[in-house]
Amino acid sequence: MGSITETWARLTRDRRVAWAAYVLIAVALAALPFAVDAALGRAWVRIIDVALLFVMLALGLNIVVGYAGLLDLGYVAFFAVGAYAYALLASPQFDIHTSFLLLLPLGALVTAMFGVLLGAPTLKLRGDYLAIVTLGFGEIIRIFLNNLNRPFNITNGPQGITLIDPLQIGGVALNETFIVLGITLAPVHSYYFVFLLCALLIIVVSLRLEDSRIGRAWIAIREDEAAARAMGINTRNIKLLAFAMGATFGGVSGGLFAAFQGFISPESFTLLDSIMILCMVVLGGMGHVPGVVLGAVLLTALPEALRYVGPLQKDWFGQVFVDPSDLRMLLFGLALVLMMLFRPAGLWPSKIRKREWTT
Amino acid sequence: MSGRMSALLEAKRISKRFGGLEALTEITLAINRGEIYGLIGPNGAGKTTFFNVLTGFYRADRGEFAFDGAPLYAGAPHRVAAAGIARTFQNIRLFGNMTALENVMVGRHVRTRSGVIGAVLRTAATRAEERAVHERSYALLEYVGIAARRNDLAHSLSYGDQRRLEIARALATEPKLLALDEPAAGMNATETATLRQLLERIRADGTTILLIEHDVKLVMGLCDRVAVLDYGKKIAEGVAAEVQRDPAVIEAYLGGVLA
Numbered sequence: 001m002g003s004i005t006e007t008w009a010r011l012t013r014d015r016r017v018a019w020a021a022y023v024l025i026a027v028a029l030a031a032l033p034f035a036v037d038a039a040l041g042r043a044w045v046r047i048i049d050v051a052l053l054f055v056m057l058a059l060g061l062n063i064v065v066g067y068a069g070l071l072d073l074g075y076v077a078f079f080a081v082g083a084y085a086y087a088l089l090a091s092p093q094f095d096i097h098t099s100f101l102l103l104l105p106l107g108a109l110v111t112a113m114f115g116v117l118l119g120a121p122t123l124k125l126r127g128d129y130l131a132i133v134t135l136g137f138g139e140i141i142r143i144f145l146n147n148l149n150r151p152f153n154i155t156n157g158p159q160g161i162t163l164i165d166p167l168q169i170g171g172v173a174l175n176e177t178f179i180v181l182g183i184t185l186a187p188v189h190s191y192y193f194v195f196l197l198c199a200l201l202i203i204v205v206s207l208r209l210e211d212s213r214i215g216r217a218w219i220a221i222r223e224d225e226a227a228a229r230a231m232g233i234n235t236r237n238i239k240l241l242a243f244a245m246g247a248t249f250g251g252v253s254g255g256l257f258a259a260f261q262g263f264i265s266p267e268s269f270t271l272l273d274s275i276m277i278l279c280m281v282v283l284g285g286m287g288h289v290p291g292v293v294l295g296a297v298l299l300t301a302l303p304e305a306l307r308y309v310g311p312l313q314k315d316w317f318g319q320v321f322v323d324p325s326d327l328r329m330l331l332f333g334l335a336l337v338l339m340m341l342f343r344p345a346g347l348w349p350s351k352i353r354k355r356e357w358t359t
Numbered sequence: 360m361s362g363r364m365s366a367l368l369e370a371k372r373i374s375k376r377f378g379g380l381e382a383l384t385e386i387t388l389a390i391n392r393g394e395i396y397g398l399i400g401p402n403g404a405g406k407t408t409f410f411n412v413l414t415g416f417y418r419a420d421r422g423e424f425a426f427d428g429a430p431l432y433a434g435a436p437h438r439v440a441a442a443g444i445a446r447t448f449q450n451i452r453l454f455g456n457m458t459a460l461e462n463v464m465v466g467r468h469v470r471t472r473s474g475v476i477g478a479v480l481r482t483a484a485t486r487a488e489e490r491a492v493h494e495r496s497y498a499l500l501e502y503v504g505i506a507a508r509r510n511d512l513a514h515s516l517s518y519g520d521q522r523r524l525e526i527a528r529a530l531a532t533e534p535k536l537l538a539l540d541e542p543a544a545g546m547n548a549t550e551t552a553t554l555r556q557l558l559e560r561i562r563a564d565g566t567t568i569l570l571i572e573h574d575v576k577l578v579m580g581l582c583d584r585v586a587v588l589d590y591g592k593k594i595a596e597g598v599a600a601e602v603q604r605d606p607a608v609i610e611a612y613l614g615g616v617l618a
Contacts, residue, residue, distance in 0.1 A: 205479050212478030212485070213471055213492070216457075220465045223454035230414060230448075232440030232469025232532055241475065 004348075005290070033192045034183065044304075045188040049260065051300035052195035053253045058280040058296040059206050059289065060249025065278065066287035067215060068242035069222025071131045073274055074118070074138020078247040080269035081114045082107045082254025084145060084155060087264050090165040093156060100167050104255050111251025112244040114141075119243030123236055126225075138274050146266040160265025167194060167259045175262070191260050198256060202249050206289050209245070218242055219287070283339060285346025294348050303328050366425075367392045367567050368413075368444075368536055373422035375405075375412055375591075382408040384591045385422065390536065395558065395568045397582035397599070399575070401611055404588040406571045407449055410540050413569075414446045415439040427535060441469050445534035447525040449541045449571075455514035459505060459524050462513050463496035466531025499527040503557060519550040526557065530566070537561060538569040543577050555581055579603060587611065 012018035033045045061075045085107040089098045098106075118137045122130055149157030166175035166187070174190040209215045217238045220228040229235050258264050276299065284295025310324040322330075339347075366389040375383040383405045390396045398406050411417045413424060415436040424431035432438040445466075454462050471492060477485035500506040503523040508516060513524060522542055529537055542558075543551045555577060562568055572578045578585060579599045587595040587602060589611040595602050602608055 208479050208481060209475065212489070213468060213473045214475055214478055216461060216465050217468055219457060219461075220454050220468075223456055224452050226416070226436075227448065227452040227454065228465070229416075229436035230440060230446050230452075231466050231528065232437045233465070234437045245475065 029196060030193075033189045037186075037189070042186065042188060045186075045192060047301060047304050049188055049191050049195055051297045052192070052199045053257050053260075054277065054280060054296040054300050055199045055293050056195075056202050056249050056253035056256075057277050058284070058292045059202050060246040060253070061277050062206065062246075062281050062287065062289070062292045063209070063218070063249070064242050064246040065281055066292065067210065067218035067222065068239060069218075070122075070239065070242065071127065071134070072243075072246070073131045073135035073271070073278065074141070075134075075246070075250060075277055076269045076271075076274040077118065077138040077141035078111045078114060078250030079254040079257070079273070080141055080145060080266070081111045081247075082251030083258040083264045083268070084161075084254075085110045085251070086255035086258040087161040087164045088154070090259070091161050092163050093161050097165055100165075100255070100259060104252055107255040108248045108251045111247040111254070114251075115243040115245075115247025116240050118247075119240050123239055135271065135274070138269075138271060142266050142269050145269070155266075158265060158267070160263060160267070161258075162263045164258050164262050164264065166262065167191070167256075174259075191256075195256060195260075198252060202252070203289060203293065210287075210289070214238070214241065279336075283335075283346060285349035288346070288348060288350035291346050291348035291350070295346070298347075302331075306331065365391045367427060368569070369425040370409075370413070371422050371425070373409070373412060373419050373424070375408055375417060375419050382591050383412065383419075386588070386591075386593050387422075388586050388593065388596060390567060390569060391584075392567055393562065393565070394583040395562055395570060395581055397578040397585040398569065398571045398588065399573075399578055399585060400588035403590075404611075405591040406588055407540060408591075409588070410446065410538060410571060413439075414444060414538065437469070440532050440534075443533070443535035444538060445529035445532045445536075446538040447522075447529055447540055447542060449544065451518075451521045451525055453513040453521060453524060453528070456512055458510050459500060459513055459516065459520075460493075460496055460509040462524055462528050463499050463531045464492050466499075466528040467492045467496060469532050496527075496531060499530055500524075502530070503527040504553075519546055519553075522546070522550075522554070523557070526561075530561070534566060536567045536569060540571050541573060542570070543572060543574045551577060 012021055033048065036044045036048060057075070057079055060078070061072065064070050064072045064075070086100070086103055088094060089096050089103055089106075090100065091097075118134070122133050125133055145155045146158055148155040155161070166173045168174070172178075174194070175187045177187065178185045178190075217228065217233045220231065220233060221235055221238060225235055280295040280299045281292050282295070283299060284293065285291025306324055306328045309322070309327055310320050313320045313322070368390040370386055370388050373383055373386040374381070386405075386409060398409065400406050408417065412419045413431075415432070415434055415438065418434040423433070426442055426444065429442070431442060431444075454465060457465070471488055473485045473488050497506065497509065500509050503526055505516070505520050505523050505527070508520060513521065516524060526537075526539070526542065539558075543554055546554060551574065558568060558570070558581060570578065570582060582599050584597060585599045585602045586593055587605070587608050594607045594611060595605045
């Protein structure tokens with residue numbers, strides 16, 4: 001699959017071809033939700049929306065795990081912080097209703113601070129120890145959210161926060177259905193475009209950071225921390241920067257998630273979600289942006305696709321032999337084993353990672 | 360060559376203890392600008408410990424360094440690198456999964472400024488800096504003679520090339536003092552000869568060199584002055600040929616003078 005990147009580079013060497021390709025991709029991405037709506041139904045448009053949220057999350061974790069090599073098992077905490085920051089400031093909970101144009105940057109800033117706050121105590125840890133501590137931090141955040149309804153009710157505890165404001169652009173809320181130029185724009189469609197824009201922005205930021213002084217410093221720390229220090233890299237600051245940047249992406253995703261769902265509770269931010277995001281990064285190819293995007297989309301869409309297996313069995317055999325949710329876990333395990341055997345560097349690793357595993 | 364004015368690095372009574380082991384005892388030495396200074400001694404004499412204290416990886420229990428007229432900040436390798444001391448490692452430590460060129464580019468980190476915002480917005484200043492980093496790193500690969508392998512992953516280079524790459528990466532930080540920890544270890548005679556030429560050229564281009572080395576022939580031929588460590592103490596210092604005849608040195612290496 002590495003040849004995709006090469007073919008792309010060869011084709012787009014010509015400026016006009018490159019522009020044509022970009023326009024084609026833009027048109028395809030714009031048409032995608034409507035095509036999916038027509039072919040598979042509205043539920044699948046919603047799945048694509050969720051997949052885009054996970055693309056942002058996976059790219060955030062990719063900065064910490066893929067670039068800087070810091071194994072973070074509590075990443076979902078930043079998703080939670082971003083979601084709650086949005087929910088608390090745009091819901092009847094405190095009767096504050098802030099514009100999302102202000103709230104998303106603010107949420108990103110707050111999560112970046114949490115990234116530094118949770119990163120700072122872990123600076124001297126590595127590998128297994130770092131994983132355990134970050135896992136603990138992830139759980140601490142969730143438990144806090146679960147219990148911050150006493151003595152003052154801040155998060156509304158396990159009941160969660162309801163009636164969160166939807167995204168509003170120029171006084172128009174995105175949770176209404178519009179008809180624009182004869183095209184029906186349901187909420188899932190409108191949100192798709194907002195999420196797509198944010199995801200693309202995060203992809204560009206990731207790619208540019210990777211190929212920069214900061215990105216090289218992250219990768220140097222991943223490769224050999226002592227040598228990185230000897231080269232004059234302030235590993236403390238550069239690691240904190242990785243935590244902050246990764247958290248920021250998670251925070252943006254969390255804010256969008258809260259607005260999209262209209263309801264959040266601590267249940268949405270469990271350890272299993274952290275592990276799932278990590279799986280997306282590892283499955284796709286750590287440190288390789290296209291691979292991580294692929295991993296996030298696959299791992300969001302596949303479990304949903306497996307839901308159809310139940311009704312299919314009924315149609316073919318007259319009864320359900322394997323419960324779809326069992327099958328999901330079974331296939332997930334099988335996929336993990338196959339991955340480890342045949343594509344240990346991920347489905348779409350960067351060329352460098354691929355060489356690393358094959359030599 | 361003596362005199363305060365020309366000393367680039369002064370170590371003043373540096374001591375370091377690991378539990379019951381006195382690894383360094385009151386080491387005092389001065390390295391002059393433009394010289395190649397050798398640090399030799401039997402295994403376990405404290406050479407690498409001295410290196411690690413100097414470059415900030417360990418903190419000295421007592422004593423201090425003065426470098427280029429200012430005290431050296433203890434216990435912070437990145438500040439030592441910023442002050443102008445670059446090091447290599449006894450067991451090569453490259454960024455294995457980065458290319459040779461990228462390895463050298465990391466060395467430019469400490470002399471460049473671009474941050475997240477510059478990288479994300481690709482400002483004109485950042486692009487100019489990246490171009491300069493790229494050109495300079497390539498030039499350094501040419502300087503040490505491995506430009507042809509710039510796109511190869513560091514861990515796939517031959518042993519000798521890895522040593523050269525480590526030197527190129529250290530030079531990228533624009534050091535005033537280049538500290539090399541056994542650069543000739545594991546090299547054959549031809550590789551050692553080329554290394555010697557390279558080190559002489561680096562010195563001629565104005566960089567002072569501190570060299571830890573086991574290859575006595577290399578040290579004696581290359582170094583202007585030599586200090587000998589044994590059990591954490593400096594037992595001799597001076598011009599290579601004199602030190603070689605010092606009875607204390609012979610005893611340290613051979614375990615006593617034959618009667």
